[in-house]
Amino acid sequence: MGGTFDPIHHGHLVAASEVAHLFRLDEVVFVPTGQPWQKEHKRVSPAEDRYLMTVIATASNPQFSVSRIDIDRGGRTYTIDTLRDLRDEHGEADLFFITGADALAQIFSWRNAEELFSLAHFIGVTRPGHTLTDPGFPEGGVSLVEVPALAISSSDCRGRVAKGEPVWYLVPDGVVRYINKRRLYRDT
Numbered sequence: 001m002g003g004t005f006d007p008i009h010h011g012h013l014v015a016a017s018e019v020a021h022l023f024r025l026d027e028v029v030f031v032p033t034g035q036p037w038q039k040e041h042k043r044v045s046p047a048e049d050r051y052l053m054t055v056i057a058t059a060s061n062p063q064f065s066v067s068r069i070d071i072d073r074g075g076r077t078y079t080i081d082t083l084r085d086l087r088d089e090h091g092e093a094d095l096f097f098i099t100g101a102d103a104l105a106q107i108f109s110w111r112n113a114e115e116l117f118s119l120a121h122f123i124g125v126t127r128p129g130h131t132l133t134d135p136g137f138p139e140g141g142v143s144l145v146e147v148p149a150l151a152i153s154s155s156d157c158r159g160r161v162a163k164g165e166p167v168w169y170l171v172p173d174g175v176v177r178y179i180n181k182r183r184l185y186r187d188t
């Protein structure tokens with residue numbers, strides 16, 4: 001599952017769990033972006049903080065793991081590189097790339113968009129308030145999955161912390177504590 005995870009929240013975790021169940025996946029690898037180039041006009045927390053929050057949030061689930069490939073590669077993050085690296089690491093495994101349906105709707109603005117579909121099957125998870133209009137996906141290349149509605153977004157969590165409002169139960173407890181310890185999002 002690819003995302004900026006700034007911070008990771010229960011919407012991401014429920015989506016991953018639901019897709020793992022529906023597609024009978026062996027493992028879900030969370031891949032925090034290094035430099036999300038389409039968010040360059042926005043402030044994004046340091047990659048190490050986003051990585052550690054993702055580790056904390058997923059640690060108790062034996063089916064979940066976190067990969068540093070997009071962070072360690074350096075430079076702007078392109079999913080084409082993510083998938084090539086995962087393919088090298090995971091040999092013959094079938095790859096599924098999970099992300100939000102809203103992100104997937106923009107896939108033709110991503111680098112090497114046409115080639116992406118030969119490397120993985122794409123799964124777009126719907127979130128409340130976002131519907132997916134098919135921008136011309138290749139036949140059989142994309143599945144849409146409705147996850148139990150959780151109207152949580154990272155931007156809302158950041159805004160709540162900035163205003164001194166609680167994010168308990170929107171993100172895992174350990175992530176609340178990490179945000180406080182590192183004083184993230186205070187002046188967003």
Ligand SMILES: Nc1ncnc2c1ncn2[C@@H]1O[C@H](COP(=O)(O)OP(=O)(O)OP(=O)(O)O)[C@@H](O)[C@H]1O
Nearest residue numbers: 003004005011099100103126127150152153154155
């Ligand atoms: N509540 C949710 N339900 C389903 N999918 C979600 C939910 N929140 C986020 N996603 C999807 O997970 C993917 C990765 O999320 P990302 O890290 O960008 O978080 P976000 O909550 O969308 O962040 P932001 O609010 O900063 O844009 C995105 O493509 C997004 O659409």
Ligand SMILES: O=C(O)c1ccc[n+]([C@@H]2O[C@H](COP(=O)([O-])O)[C@@H](O)[C@H]2O)c1
Nearest residue numbers: 002003004036038078079080103110111
């Ligand atoms: O490959 C690209 O050009 C590209 C452009 C924008 C987003 N993505 C990927 O889409 C996923 C969701 O991104 P985001 O920024 O909405 O969290 C994440 O894995 C990004 O690396 C990929």
